[in-house]
Amino acid sequence: MLFLLIRPVLLAALRDRLLLALPLFMAAAAAMASFISYASLTEQQEMRAAVAGGSVRLIVVAGLVLFVVFHVRRSFDSREVEMLLSRPISRSTYVLACMAAFGALALLMALVAVAVVAMVAAPSPLGLALWGVSLVMELWVMAAAALFFSLSLPTATVSALVCGGFYVLARMIGVVLGAAHMGDPMRILHLADRIMDYVAVVVPRLDLFGQSSWLVYGYHGGAGEAPLWLLVVHGVGYVTLLVAAAVVDLRRREF
Amino acid sequence: MSAQLREWRWPSLLVAAFILQVAIAWNTRFTQPDWAGVPPVPSMASARIMSGGDGETFFRMQGFGMQNLGDEGGRMHPLYTYDMARVARWLRLIDQFSPASDYMPFLAGYLYSYVQKVELLRPLIDYLADVSDRRPATGWRWGVVGSYLAKHRLNDVNLALDLSYRLAALPNQDPLVPVWLRQMPAYALADVGKKEAARDVMAAIIESSKDMQPMETWGMKEFLRRLDEKTEDTGRTPEEK
Numbered sequence: 001m002l003f004l005l006i007r008p009v010l011l012a013a014l015r016d017r018l019l020l021a022l023p024l025f026m027a028a029a030a031a032m033a034s035f036i037s038y039a040s041l042t043e044q045q046e047m048r049a050a051v052a053g054g055s056v057r058l059i060v061v062a063g064l065v066l067f068v069v070f071h072v073r074r075s076f077d078s079r080e081v082e083m084l085l086s087r088p089i090s091r092s093t094y095v096l097a098c099m100a101a102f103g104a105l106a107l108l109m110a111l112v113a114v115a116v117v118a119m120v121a122a123p124s125p126l127g128l129a130l131w132g133v134s135l136v137m138e139l140w141v142m143a144a145a146a147l148f149f150s151l152s153l154p155t156a157t158v159s160a161l162v163c164g165g166f167y168v169l170a171r172m173i174g175v176v177l178g179a180a181h182m183g184d185p186m187r188i189l190h191l192a193d194r195i196m197d198y199v200a201v202v203v204p205r206l207d208l209f210g211q212s213s214w215l216v217y218g219y220h221g222g223a224g225e226a227p228l229w230l231l232v233v234h235g236v237g238y239v240t241l242l243v244a245a246a247v248v249d250l251r252r253r254e255f
Numbered sequence: 256m257s258a259q260l261r262e263w264r265w266p267s268l269l270v271a272a273f274i275l276q277v278a279i280a281w282n283t284r285f286t287q288p289d290w291a292g293v294p295p296v297p298s299m300a301s302a303r304i305m306s307g308g309d310g311e312t313f314f315r316m317q318g319f320g321m322q323n324l325g326d327e328g329g330r331m332h333p334l335y336t337y338d339m340a341r342v343a344r345w346l347r348l349i350d351q352f353s354p355a356s357d358y359m360p361f362l363a364g365y366l367y368s369y370v371q372k373v374e375l376l377r378p379l380i381d382y383l384a385d386v387s388d389r390r391p392a393t394g395w396r397w398g399v400v401g402s403y404l405a406k407h408r409l410n411d412v413n414l415a416l417d418l419s420y421r422l423a424a425l426p427n428q429d430p431l432v433p434v435w436l437r438q439m440p441a442y443a444l445a446d447v448g449k450k451e452a453a454r455d456v457m458a459a460i461i462e463s464s465k466d467m468q469p470m471e472t473w474g475m476k477e478f479l480r481r482l483d484e485k486t487e488d489t490g491r492t493p494e495e496k
Binding site: 036039040041042043046047050051053054055057168170171172174175176178179206207210211212213215216217 | 300303304306307308309310311312314315316318319322353355356357358361362365366
């Protein structure tokens with residue numbers, strides 16, 4: 001049953017040319033990184049790896065989020081969801097099937113991203129492997145967030161904007177927490193600092209994922225770098241949280 | 256309004272708007288954004304927020320921006336018009352996002368050091384010396400570049416001497432800094448006329464470095480011999496110097 005529900009999502013990705021467009025954009029970004037690196041006065045290899053890694057990550061996150069959001073909203077608008085739920089399929093099965101399909105797409109796109117970066121930048125195998133695994137986790141988190149927001153919010157535009165804000169906040173939450181804990185007794189924004197502490201409880205630490213420095217210097221496990229097992233546990237745990245929230249929200253909805 | 260006029264209303268508007276667009280483009284063809292000089296340096300917290308959680312990519316892109324600073328939009332600006340103190344602060348800030356990289360010291364030592372007004376070199380030399388102090392094992396050569404700039408471009412032998420003392424005092428880490436770095440104060444002292452002090456420094460190195468290559472030891476002894484020759488040429492003893 002789960003596979004029967006996954007198949008239409010994958011077909012939609014093919015129909016939307018996502019599987020063609022994203023690799024093409026990634027290749028273009030890698031070519032641009034290569035071009036910029038040749039204009040760099042020194043450390044061209046490092047420039048290529050960092051810029052290719054950073055831009056490819058942004059492209060694949062943006063592409064996946066937009067696909068998830070518009071696909072889910074389109075399914076609602078065309079009454080496809082109502083038709084599916086009128087059959088003996090539970091709402092939780094529907095959400096799980098969607099997540100499995102988006103997760104498979106994310107995995108595929110992450111593999112393409114790793115291949116593209118490996119081709120243009122030739123980073124250290126360990127650094128690239130770590131970057132790739134953490135990118136898969138990051139994409140799963142963002143796919144789950146896009147699924148949750150598009151199921152909860154009324155329009156695709158609003159969902160996409162909220163996902164964008166969520167991603168920016170999640171990538172910056174480490175810096176925000178650092179600023180909040182500066183330890184300056186004269187800080188007048190003490191209340192704001194405490195608010196950020198509470199916000200950080202529900203925001204994933206995506207700033208620890210997909211670091212381009214791993215592509216340049218490899219992984220050293222220094223300060224500010226989380227071990228791989230923690231990234232995997234954090235990623236899987238947060239996806240579980242978002243999927244559960246999406247199921248609870250969908251169960252309460254009346255069609 | 257006749258039907259014929261209504262039919263031509265939108266095409267006419269289209270043509271009029273197109274003509275307006277061409278006129279504006281023609282008029283503004285030489286209006287280009289002006290370069291307001293080296294921009295103010297943000298705080299570290301602001302820079303970290305701007306990095307979007309990926310410091311390395313931010314470092315590379317900002318470094319590329321520093322490499323092309325002032326040379327955008329088909330226009331070039333001479334380096335002496337730059338606020339070099341601000342450039343050095345930018346380099347220090349960006350450097351913190353990838354402390355092991357040589358990109359920023361490279362820009363200071365081999366790009367901005369070509370500034371036409373040599374007095375503007377001071378903040379850059381200071382930055383290069385700091386890089387050398389911060390990571391002696393891999394960054395000592397930037398201290399040497401700073402010392403070279405101080406002596407040969409700025410013609411400030413006292414600053415060069417200070418820098419050579421800083422270089423000689425670098426801790427020996429893995430990989431080891433070369434012995435000639437320890438010799439730099441001797442050369443700098445000889446330059447400022449303190450030949451006896453130069454002799455002492457070099458003699459102390461020969462005494463303390465027993466595992467040196469024979470050619471290296473010979474080179475240092477040769478330096479001492481030439482120092483003696485110069486002293487004899489002038490007909491004065493080292494003490495009189």
